[in-house]
Amino acid sequence: MRSSLELKERRTWRWLLCLAGGSVAAAAEPTFYAARVAPVLDRHCVVCHGPEKKKAGLRLDSFDHLMAGAESGSIVKPGDVKGSELHRRITLPATDEEVMPSDGKPSLSADEIKIIALWIEAGASPTKSLADFPTAPALRPARVAPVPLAPSWREKAAEIAALEKKFGVKLVPRSQVPTDGLVLRSASAPQRCNDQVLAGLAPVARFIVDAELARTPVTDAGLKALGSWENLRAIDLTRTKVTSAGLAALSGLKHLEVINLTDTAVDDAGVTTLRALPGLKRAWLFGSKATVTQYPVATAP
Ligand code: HEC
Structure with missing residues (x-):
């Protein structure tokens, strides 16, 4: 919606253009x-x-x-x-x-x-x-190269498919761009995705940007494995058995942006670990033992 001030400005401008005739009109043309x-x-x-x-x-x-x-x-x-x-x-x-x-x-x-x-x-x-310059070509908009989130998983497609089958989890491409990484999905059978599975995914872990682990049997032992998944941007650990002690294993994840710890036993010690993560924008701690329910606490994302 245009403000009335803007409208007024436009009207004044048009009026000036009329007054000055061609010269201002010409100057206005790029x-x-x-x-x-x-x-x-x-x-x-x-x-x-x-x-x-x-x-x-x-x-x-x-x-x-x-x-x-x-x-x-x-x-x-x-x-x-x-x-x-x-x-x-x-x-x-x-x-x-x-x-x-x-x-x-x-x-x-x-x-x-x-x-x-x-x-x-x-x-x-x-x-x-x-x-x-009527014959001059138009400029094509600059193609902005997407920032890769992970190395391309394409060459490892067979290995990824084999691990999906072995462990009963899904590794879904985030988008059509293979450097956008994979999402680890466990929701169709969360009980299958345990600490051993996380350890077993190590060969393809660098492609995984998002780990959906809500309601899985994952514990602090599983967080040790996650701590080496260098390209993780998001982790959902809602309703898992993870604790603040386990979160320390994530302290090297410099790209991690969001983590969900709703309904876990994480307390303020865990929040201190989270605060030290350089890329973290959001954490949710509703129903946890922490005295804050969200991070960052006061500032907007
Ligand atoms: C990655 C850095 C880089 C980029 C990008 C770059 N230049 Fe240069 N340019 C240089 C360097 C270094 C020199 C000095 C060495 C030489 O003369 O080749 C130079 C020298 C020149 C000269 C010679 C100046 C003289 O001494 O007469 C011209 C002309 C020039 N650049 C034009 C351009 C134009 C036009 C573009 C974009 C289309 C461009 N440059 C992009 C690094 C760059």
């Missing part, structure tokens, strides 16, 4: 530099040529910096694509040691190179608008 050139440089170059690192004395995070060039001089010659160092560097073969981006980072796409070339050819202007 420049080709801002809409196409800068995003390409941001995406591929600014990590090394920006406010933090200024390789070769060159910054590419603003028009002024780009035109100021490098220690060795300017890298853009307006109107002269072939004579511009900027263009030469991004069109070298990937194996050339002068190619940019360097360090084997993915090279620019044909569309991105075309955007830079068209812009230099048209005079490397900071003010020409998008509409001045």
Whole structure:
């Protein structure tokens, strides 16, 4: 819902546009530099040529910096694509040691190179608008590589299936992305998933990001096994026999984000262990012996 203040602002703005006629309207239209050139440089170059690192004395995070060039001089010659160092560097073969981006980072796409070339050819202007470049390709949104939660389980699919069968538990992919890890499911037969099963899953434990162990016979001995499941993000131990003494075994799980200890015998000593976990965002302790029912206690997640 838009606030009335926002609406008022929009109305004032439109009114100003009318008053000033074409000039403000033109200024409101994005420049080709801002809409196409800068995003390409941001995406591929600014990590090394920006406010933090200024390789070769060159910054590419603003028009002024780009035109100021490098220690060795300017890298853009307006109107002269072939004579511009900027263009030469991004069109070298990937194996050339002068190619940019360097360090084997993915090279620019044909569309991105075309955007830079068209812009230099048209005079490397900071003010020409998008509409001045009718043949320019659109920019595809940057593909954000998913952060892997675990190594890919794909190659171990057969071994995973064999362990599922042997122990009567389910190891379900979290998503279609194999580096999103596996969820250990026990709910269809919780009594089967005991301490021995957890120990027996060691060969595939690094793929498991979520262990659903509510109502299983798991005890502190089982937590010893869980303590080496390095990629765990979530553990549900609701209504199990685990205690604070056992939780100490989890202190090395640096990725653990949530743990459910509802209806367990965990007390405040366990809460102290939890507080030391660097990644922990949430713990539930309803029906436990702890004096808090949730962690963090006061702050929002
Ligand atoms: C991983 C770091 C890194 C990235 C990313 C990177 N550069 Fe560089 N760049 C360097 C280093 C180091 C040098 C100095 C060595 C050289 O000249 O090859 C350099 C030099 C240059 C030069 C030569 C400056 C001169 O001295 O004339 C240009 C032009 C350049 N880079 C452009 C770019 C462009 C355009 C991008 C993005 C498409 C980019 N760089 C991305 C590290 C990087």
